[in-house]
């Protein structure tokens with residue numbers, strides 16, 4: 067008897083560590099909702115094994131990957147064709163395998179903007195924005211935030227040089243400046259403060275600039291958790307008008323990846339609701 071094998075399109079998220087990732091749950095919910103048949107795996111891959119793991123996934127029929135910490139920059143060199151936004155960011159979070167070619171994109175920025183502007187109703191035109199952190203996460207969001215025409219966008223980082231390097235990369239796009247945490251100018255209050263440091267992952271609360279928060283400030287943490295993150299607690303304790311964790315961005319960036327792979331856009335509101343209930 068010949069048994070036929072049903073081949074299901076394979077996707078996954080590659081990172082290190084990666085066990086905490088909610089991407090498999092989100093993509094399964096998207097697949098269920100849109101009637102797509104696919105499988106989505108967690109792939110724990112160290113920096114040394116990244117290239118080998120990507121090539122093997124492609125060779126064995128994988129259709130697409132999400133790439134997360136710490137590989138978002140390193141994976142750029144494996145890509146044959148880079149989207150404009152990924153090239154501007156110098157970081158990739160989505161790979162699509164098309165024939166023998168690898169296409170690289172970055173959906174982090176659009177994911178954040180969808181959450182801020184569509185889901186949360188923020189108007190960033192002429193806003194004063196402060197980003198804390200100057201790592202891979204910041205790279206993906208600076209360009210899309212500048213496209214919203216803020217009055218100022220300041221990047222504050224523990225290591226000034228990394229913030230200055232990002233200013234050099236993005237200054238042609240808009241009014242972006244760099245500083246250290248402890249010398250953030252606060253002559254005008256910030257409408258939006260985004261925590262893009264990974265300090266919370268280690269349970270740390272660096273000396274974030276308390277004077278930058280007013281009762282008008284919207285604080286957004288790119289990190290998320292079942293319990294409030296250290297930054298979201300800090301923001302609430304310092305009188306921010308709103309303190310939100312990055313569940314919305316997580317679901318929105320995933321939806322954009324899903325659209326790149328499957329050509330279908332899932333309803334993120336329904337999935338976000340399911341995620342926050344299961345959180």
Ligand code: ATR
Pocket residue numbers: 135198199200201202203204223224225228262263264265270272
């Ligand atoms: P990611 O891809 O998550 O952005 P990353 O590229 O390693 O990760 O960047 C981590 C960011 O968090 C950096 O801005 C880092 O500051 P430095 O550039 O000074 O290293 C910041 N960060 C991590 N732990 C921190 C801590 N305990 N206090 C302050 N900043 C911290």
